[in-house]
Amino acid sequence: MKPAFFLAALLVAAAPAHADEIWVTNEKDDTVSVISTDTLEVIATYETGERPRGVTFSKDYSRLYICASDSDAVQVMDPETGKILHDLPSGEDPEQFVLHPDDRHLYIANEDDAITTVVDVETRKVVAQISVGIEPEGMAVSPDGKIAITTSETTNMAHWIDTETLELFANTLVDSRPRHAEFTADGAEMWVSSEIGGTLTIFDVATQKEKAKITFAVKGVHPDRVQPVGFEFTQNGDHVFVALGPSNHIAVVNARTYEVEKYILVGRRVWHMAFNADGSRLFTTNGVSGDVTVVDVAKRKALKSIKVGRYPWGAAFRPTP
Amino acid sequence: MTAVFMRKIWFALIVAMALTVQAAQAASLTVGYLRIDAPMPPTLSNLDPLPEDDGLAGARTGLSDNRTTGKFLGHEYTLIERRVPEGGDATEAAREMLAMTPYLILDAPDDALLAIADMDAAKDALMFNAASGTVALRDDECRANLFHTLSSDAMRTDALAQVFVRKRWTDLVMIAGIHPQDIAYAAAMRRSVRKFGLTLEGEKTWAFDADMRRNAAQEVPLFTQDFGDYDALILADELHDFGRYVLYNTWVPRPVAGSEGLSPVGWSPVIEQWGASQLHSRFRKAHARPMTARDYAAWAAIRTLGEAVTRTDTDDPETLRAYILSDAFELGGFKGRPLTYRPWNGQLRQPIAVVHPRALVKLAPLEGFLHKTNELDSLGLDRPDSACGAFE
Numbered sequence: 001m002k003p004a005f006f007l008a009a010l011l012v013a014a015a016p017a018h019a020d021e022i023w024v025t026n027e028k029d030d031t032v033s034v035i036s037t038d039t040l041e042v043i044a045t046y047e048t049g050e051r052p053r054g055v056t057f058s059k060d061y062s063r064l065y066i067c068a069s070d071s072d073a074v075q076v077m078d079p080e081t082g083k084i085l086h087d088l089p090s091g092e093d094p095e096q097f098v099l100h101p102d103d104r105h106l107y108i109a110n111e112d113d114a115i116t117t118v119v120d121v122e123t124r125k126v127v128a129q130i131s132v133g134i135e136p137e138g139m140a141v142s143p144d145g146k147i148a149i150t151t152s153e154t155t156n157m158a159h160w161i162d163t164e165t166l167e168l169f170a171n172t173l174v175d176s177r178p179r180h181a182e183f184t185a186d187g188a189e190m191w192v193s194s195e196i197g198g199t200l201t202i203f204d205v206a207t208q209k210e211k212a213k214i215t216f217a218v219k220g221v222h223p224d225r226v227q228p229v230g231f232e233f234t235q236n237g238d239h240v241f242v243a244l245g246p247s248n249h250i251a252v253v254n255a256r257t258y259e260v261e262k263y264i265l266v267g268r269r270v271w272h273m274a275f276n277a278d279g280s281r282l283f284t285t286n287g288v289s290g291d292v293t294v295v296d297v298a299k300r301k302a303l304k305s306i307k308v309g310r311y312p313w314g315a316a317f318r319p320t321p
Numbered sequence: 322m323t324a325v326f327m328r329k330i331w332f333a334l335i336v337a338m339a340l341t342v343q344a345a346q347a348a349s350l351t352v353g354y355l356r357i358d359a360p361m362p363p364t365l366s367n368l369d370p371l372p373e374d375d376g377l378a379g380a381r382t383g384l385s386d387n388r389t390t391g392k393f394l395g396h397e398y399t400l401i402e403r404r405v406p407e408g409g410d411a412t413e414a415a416r417e418m419l420a421m422t423p424y425l426i427l428d429a430p431d432d433a434l435l436a437i438a439d440m441d442a443a444k445d446a447l448m449f450n451a452a453s454g455t456v457a458l459r460d461d462e463c464r465a466n467l468f469h470t471l472s473s474d475a476m477r478t479d480a481l482a483q484v485f486v487r488k489r490w491t492d493l494v495m496i497a498g499i500h501p502q503d504i505a506y507a508a509a510m511r512r513s514v515r516k517f518g519l520t521l522e523g524e525k526t527w528a529f530d531a532d533m534r535r536n537a538a539q540e541v542p543l544f545t546q547d548f549g550d551y552d553a554l555i556l557a558d559e560l561h562d563f564g565r566y567v568l569y570n571t572w573v574p575r576p577v578a579g580s581e582g583l584s585p586v587g588w589s590p591v592i593e594q595w596g597a598s599q600l601h602s603r604f605r606k607a608h609a610r611p612m613t614a615r616d617y618a619a620w621a622a623i624r625t626l627g628e629a630v631t632r633t634d635t636d637d638p639e640t641l642r643a644y645i646l647s648d649a650f651e652l653g654g655f656k657g658r659p660l661t662y663r664p665w666n667g668q669l670r671q672p673i674a675v676v677h678p679r680a681l682v683k684l685a686p687l688e689g690f691l692h693k694t695n696e697l698d699s700l701g702l703d704r705p706d707s708a709c710g711a712f713e
Contacts, residue, residue: 093602112599112602134386134390135596153596155386155390177596222696225657246657
């Protein structure tokens with residue numbers, strides 16, 4: 001057990017009200033549900049703007065950023081109280097975003113506007129708007145903060161943004177309906193999921209060239225319904241957990257060999273996910289079944305499902321305050 | 322959004338375009354949209370006028386989608402539009418357009434469609450039927466240069482039949498209108514009833530010329546009384562003439578399906594999932610009305626060409642045709658599955674939404690209707706069902 005986790009466990013034992021938390025946005029309830037990673041129960045539900053989807057914390061976890069898509073705003077919530085502190089200008093219909101390593105700039109995909117908006121969370125001003133393809137959605141930023149990625153669902157591209165000039169420097173085609181993007185921890189690879197194409201494309205960051213493609217096959221499910229959306233790397237970077245949408249499964253992919261090692265049955269239409277502090281448990285949002293599945297990462301099995309609001313979508317981890 | 326904001330966006334757009342339009346000799350695709358007007362018989366109600374730009378608006382949205390992608394790849398897209406009034410010369414208009422481009426989207430009556438497809442000038446053209454659901458065009462009357470993005474009548478009636486099977490509404494009756502479209506729909510429905518092991522226990526023809534806004538309450542109960550009992554009533558009223566007065570006026574209280582009530586459609590504003598709400602909002606913003614099934618078919622046609630240009634980096638018709646018919650092609654169509662073309666008759670494979678005016682009821686193919694290669698082929702003419710020989 002890692003010291004940090006041991007400490008966290010001690011604190012949990014001492015004050016169970018302060019366990020680590022998973023925060024989940026409920027797209028059709030206009031709320032966030034807070035799940036205790038200790039009791040695996042919903043311990044709080046807070047109201048948000050309309051159609052909350054993407055969600056992320058500031059580096060010190062003192063602020064929660066929420067894409068309230070239909071309110072055309074990114075909302076800033078105090079996670080201690082659940083109160084909305086203020087809205088950030090976000091451009092229209094923000095769907096997903098990523099916080100730059102500088103903890104100050106949010107890169108926001110404006111789905112209805114074919115634009116990526118860069119917002120300074122301190123001055124609360126729009127720094128730049130960058131034209132990208134139609135229905136931008138997936139957002140990622142490289143660990144060194146030099147590159148931001150937007151994927152566009154209808155244009156079927158990953159757009160590479162130079163964060164210094166705030167201009168595109170490459171546009172790379174991927175399979176149909178790219179939904180999510182992530183860099184590897186070393187910044188050498190950038191991964192993109194394609195929902196309708198049914199693939200994960202892996203790019204070499206230095207050359208922006210495609211280096212591998214991963215396909216999926218879930219037993220008893222027609223390939224058309226195996227639709228990769230959200231995914232997360234494990235802390236050691238060895239594996240990637242991939243949500244496969246309406247196939248109701250999570251795939252476990254070996255990040256070194258690119259082989260799919262296992263499919264785990266979770267709830268219906270699985271979207272996104274977050275790990276707990278030590279990465280031993282994974283929490284997946286299941287849109288249609290309105291719940292969150294807790295996966296035992298070592299055993300690669302679902303442990304429990306937790307009822308949340310209607311159409312849970314995004315998920316973010318917050319350690320013990 | 323403020324005006325300053327908008328200006329910033331435009332500026333960003335122009336800069337992005339200037340940056341990306343570099344190396345010339347890139348693909349440049351011109352698509353023609355040709356509408357041949359046909360006489361429209363009057364209908365009893367004037368509640369739902371057809372949009373003047375039905376179909377064309379979909380093509381325009383598809384064009385703008387293509388252009389956004391094209392600006393990153395240096396591909397250019399142009400749409401030329403032409404409308405031939407009733408009694409005009411359809412083939413002459415087609416000839417003029419074919420002199421400019423081999424890519425046409427057609428909204429035309431069946432006889433004009435075939436006349437255009439059979440012209441010498443159209444021999445190497447790549448044309449899309451985006452407005453006729455006639456089954457014969459996908460069957461023995463198919464043409465190698467004519468693809469179909471509108472779902473066929475048979476695809477729609479098969480989708481409805483799957484819902485009947487699932488709901489165990491097995492005993493059916495049908496009222497059909499007298500227009501050719503009604504007769505074609507009724508024929509497709511009879512075929513679907515047989516295909517899925519349902520029974521059609523009674524059929525009547527609606528040939529009344531009364532104005533039902535005054536007397537629907539009196540006429541329909543009597544008209545439907547001698548059907549006896551059944552599980553659901555099917556309406557074949559594709560011009561939406563009398564069907565709307567049948568709902569809630571039948572002698573026995575039963576669900577109404579088909580052209581009204583529970584309807585199988587290629588596209589509808591009630592489809593929200595699978596990213597559809599984004600396409601709807603994009604469309605509504607541009608055209609200030611909801612997107613129809615014909616808009617969707619025209620959108621799919623121009624997006625098909627755009628997708629093929631994007632992936633092959635050429636505007637050569639032969640290459641595009643081969644790519645569109647290949648396994649590599651797939652179109653994201655906001656219906657939860659990749660859309661592809663049937664290589665035996667050029668029909669775009671697609672899920673069919675079974676809807677009522679306020680919500681999606683089911684998306685066909687329904688779970689459990691299996692197929693050995695593609696479940697989408699449980700809808701409409703499967704390879705062994707189609708007498709089309711022009712494609713293979």
